[in-house]
Each structure stands twice: as C-alpha cells, then as structure tokens.
Amino acid sequence: GQQVMQIPQYQHVQEGEDFTTYCNSSTTLSNIQWYKQRPGGHPVFLIQLVKSGEVKKQKRLTFQFGEAKKNSSLHITATQTTDVGTYFCAENNAGNMLTFGGGTRLMVKP
Amino acid sequence: DTEVTQTPKHLVMGMTNKKSLKCEQHMGHRAMYWYKQKAKKPPELMFVYSYEKLSINESVPSRFSPECPNSSLLNLHLHALQPEDSALYLCASSPTQGTTEAFFGQGTRLTVV
Numbered sequence: 148g149q150q151v152m153q154i155p156q157y158q159h160v161q162e163g164e165d166f167t168t169y170c171n172s173s174t175t176l177s178n179i180q181w182y183k184q185r186p187g188g189h190p191v192f193l194i195q196l197v198k199s200g201e202v203k204k205q206k207r208l209t210f211q212f213g214e215a216k217k218n219s220s221l222h223i224t225a226t227q228t229t230d231v232g233t234y235f236c237a238e239n240n241a242g243n244m245l246t247f248g249g250g251t252r253l254m255v256k257p
Numbered sequence: 258d259t260e261v262t263q264t265p266k267h268l269v270m271g272m273t274n275k276k277s278l279k280c281e282q283h284m285g286h287r288a289m290y291w292y293k294q295k296a297k298k299p300p301e302l303m304f305v306y307s308y309e310k311l312s313i314n315e316s317v318p319s320r321f322s323p324e325c326p327n328s329s330l331l332n333l334h335l336h337a338l339q340p341e342d343s344a345l346y347l348c349a350s351s352p353t354q355g356t357t358e359a360f361f362g363q364g365t366r367l368t369v370v
Binding site for chain 2: 180188189190191192195235237239244245246247248249250252
C-alpha cells in the first residue's frame with residue numbers, strides 16, 4: 148500500500164538553530180497534512196497542502212509541497228524549546244484515511 | 258467547543274476483562290475514527306464511522322468492537338485483549354469523511370496485563 152517515508156527519524160538541535168523534516172512518496176500524493184505531537188500528547192493539525200509547488204507559512208514554520216506532489220517538507224526557523232515534539236506528515240486519502248509518515252522527533256537544547 | 262474528549266485517560270486491564278473506551282465531540286462532526294499508536298510509532302487507523310455507520314475496518318481483530326450510538330459519541334469495546342494490544346488509543350473526528358483536518362482527542366493509554 149501507499150507508504151510515506153519521513154526523515155530524519157530524530158533531530159537534536161541547539162535552540163535558535165533551524166530544523167527541517169522531509170516526507171517522500173514513490174507515488175503522487177493527493178494532498179499532505181502535517182501534525183505535531185508533543186511528548187505525552189496527541190496529534191494536533193498544523194496545515195494541509197493540496198496544490199503542486201504550494202508553499203505556506205505559519206510564523207516560523209514553512210511548509211512546502213513538491214512540484215511532482217511526491218514530497219513535502221516542514222522547515223522551522225530559529226527553533227525554540229516549545230517546538231519540541233514529533234512532527235508527522237500524513238496523506239489524507241480517499242475516505243479521510245490518514246496514512247502517517249514515521250514522524251521526526253525534534254529535541255531542542257536550551 | 259473544539260475538543261474531542263476521551264475517557265478514561267489511563268486504563269489497566271487484565272486479559273479476561275471487558276472494558277470500554279469512550280469518545281465524545283460536540284462540533285457537529287459526522288466522521289469519527291479510532292487510531293492505535295504504539296510508542297515511538299505513528300498512529301494507525303483502526304475504524305472509521307461516517308454518519309454513524311461503520312465505513313472502514315482496517316482488518317482489526319474482533320476483540321476490538323466499535324460502536325457509534327449517535328453522532329457525538331464513539332465507543333470502543335475491549336474484550337480478551339493481549340499484552341501486545343497495550344498502546345495509546347486515539348479518537349478523532351472531522352466534519353465529514355474525506356474533508357480536511359482531523360481533530361484528535363488526548364487518547365486513552367491502555368495497558369493489558
């Protein structure tokens with residue numbers, strides 16, 4: 148079945164450094180959603196990208212959808228300790244079945 | 258009210274017990290979901306209800322039995338579970354099946370002993 152691969156699995160950064168996580172698919176994605184899950188918490192929706200080449204920004208977060216709609220990235224500028232958590236990409240395919248990538252766990256050293 | 262409420266938050270049960278997980282939302286959403294999440298893994302879809310009817314069952318063992326009594330409530334009945342079923346069980350809802358974001362509850366952390 149459809150698999151969304153996400154890298155890296157873990158990332159340690161110093162507070163103030165940038166961070167990027169990448170999702171890749173071997174087939175064309177209908178859309179891509181991004182979720183954040185804090186330690187001990189639940190996934191919280193961040194954004195959905197639908198169009199080829201789409202770029203959306205939320206404060207220090209920049210989301211991109213590839214031109215071929217086979218990859219996506221989330222970039223955080225100048226990380227803060229509040230950014231700690233696991234970031235998941237997910238394809239919302241037919242029937243609102245969310246297929247999640249493996250997640251990238253971000254740790255920020257103050 | 259933009260919350261999905263799950264109870265209980267924690268549950269420890271024996272392999273012969275019967276228990277139920279409950280989920281409630283008052284956002285008027287007509288699609289509700291159960292996901293299972295093991296430690297350090299992504300959520301995995303178990304069931305989808307659309308307009309109170311089961312629309313997707315992702316080959317889940319029969320020891321998990323979902324129920325949707327009305328458009329605001331979703332239950333997951335548990336019976337004869339195995340220790341490997343220990344996980345975080347997440348409920349989610351969305352306006353309708355096939356739309357945008359999913360709203361997740363805080364989950365029930367289940368331990369089977």
